[in-house]
Amino acid sequence: MIDPRILRDEPDRVRASQTKRGASSEVVDRALDADAARRGAIAAYEEKRAAQKTFGKQVAQAQGEEKQALLAQVKALSAEVKDLEVAQTHAEGAWTDALKAIPNVVADATPTGGEDDFVVLEQVGTPRDFAAEGFEPRDHIELGRLLGAIDLERGAKVSGSRFYFLTGIGAQLELALVNLAMDQARNAGFTQVIAPSLVRREAMEGTGYLDQGGGEDIYRIEGEEMYLVGTSEVPMAAYHSKELLDGRSLPRRYASFSPCFRKEAGSHGKDTKGIIRVHWFDKVEMFVYTTLEDAAAEHERLLAWEKEFLDKLELAYQVVDIAAGDLGASAIRKFDCEAWIPTQGKYRELTSTSNCTDFQTRRLDTRGRFGDKTGPIATLNGTLTAITRTIVAVLETHQQADGSVRVPKALQPYLGGLEVLTPVAEVTGA
RNA sequence: GGAGGCGUCGCCUAGUCUGGUCUAUGGCGCCCGCCUGCUAAGCGGGUUUGGGGCUACAACCCCAUCGAGGGUUCAAAUCCCUCCGCCUCCGCCA
Incomplete structure (x- = not known):
């Protein structure tokens, strides 16, 4: 697959390559969208996950009734983290699929055509x-x-x-x-x-x-x-x-x-x-x-x-x-x-x-x-x-x-x- | 094909039974610094990789990473399942 950084920073180079191959550059836009979605999903997951970890430490230290109260709270958080993780995995998968669909960016010297x-x-x-x-x-x-x-x-x-x-x-x-x-x-x-x-x-x-x-x-x-x-x-x-x-x-x-x-x-x-x-x-x-x-x-x-x-x-x-x-x-x-x-x-x-x-x-x-x-x-x-x-x-x-x-x-x-x-x-x- | 054992951040290794104090122990190697006529020794610090945030693609912060992938759980190196690899024994075989 191609370098995601090239896709992100120079999408027009990738589009030009697609044109030269006589292929659609629709895959480029699809991958760009998938990249944005992926990064959003990662940020959302990581934020909640960090909160869960902090909470977990408190649970480990707490005793008795205090511990039970904390457990009740963190359970909901745990469910959220799980959902966000699934969403992140999906977004990541969609992104790699989209990225894999893009062929390598042809050399400048490569002749155009079929x-x-x-x-x-x-x-x-x-x-x-x-x-x-x-x-x-x-x-x-x-x-x-x-x-x-x-x-x-x-x-x-x-x-x-x-x-x-x-x-x-x-x-x-x-x-x-x-x-x-x-x-x-x-x-x-x-x-x-x-x-x-x-x-x-x-x-x-x-x-x-x-x-x-x-x-x-x-x-x-x-x-x-x-x-x-x-x-x-x-x-x-x-x-x-x-x-x-x-x-x-x-x-x-x-x-x-x-x-x-x-x-x-x-x-x-x-x-x-x-x-x-x-x-x-x-x-x-x-x-x-x-x-x-x-x-x-x-x-x-x-x-x-x-x-x-x-x-x-x-x-x-x-x-x-x-x-x-x-x-x-x-x-x-x-x-x-x-x-x-x-x-x-x-x-x-x-x-x-x-x-x-x-x-x-x-x-x-x-x-x-x-x-x-x-x-x-x-x-x-x-x-x-x-x-x-x-x-x-x-x-x-x-x-x-x-x-x-x-x-x-x-x-x-x-x-x-x-x-x-x-x-x-x-x-x-x- | 059958039975069993093992896989920890370059190498070796602690931890796994008894889940949370693991932000993974210690040694070796390596890097930086100190000390020192020189060298050695000694002392202090550092030393996986990928991703995200923010940015100067720096610093910093965060997430993941204990062979890989799932599961259980509030929480997994640790418990369960599948797969991969390595080792030992048996069988078979060029």
């Missing part, structure tokens, strides 16, 4: 011209089958649509990508993390994912109040919840590996074939805790690390500045890196990095100690590699006419020096 109003910041590399090379590129499904790397049929048989097995070189490829990503992160000073992908309600709620469409896209464990995460951003954001971190320990950079589960509700008919959009994939995610002052600069660094990784894979991609209306509630700015997918003839999202400032930490109660003061802390996240889409991009981009795939130089050491992935003699498909 899904189609993104701004292309730069394009790196040139998409391969297969026509000039004289052959028709195969899609990742066919390449995966030829290489014995991706088994979609058995994925569907065992787990249903949008599932897959990575086999042979496909499995090796995942491990290689994970290691390449983890090594890069470690060399950049990140702490490597293997995070739980099953979390309790608190963690899921804290990151705000349950609010989005009522948690439509999230797998819940039957009768357990536990959830499968869609990204390790969830466990990593909750990692330091209810903690007061030493400001001098910032930035804290984590590179977290976890499987990610998404129901993909509402994406029927989109990317139905292959492994572009699946219910489960593994991902290495960068997650950073830092100061509010440093957040924007850190965001640029995260983007740079994402680009570094894509460069190592020798992919052609573009960097996109996502528009306000297409931003998640917690982000003030988001950059996507979209790699060129030859058989689709377009750029598709491979990585994404968001600056969430203090929006998540406020909800999850993570704060910092700075000198003799405490203050908010910012979080940022960014994909290093989402395995399935990375594999799609690598296979399609570096394929050769005979169905083999050239291994990018940086990845070769992680595949035992292998320079080319070659089709297997016997395809393991049905």
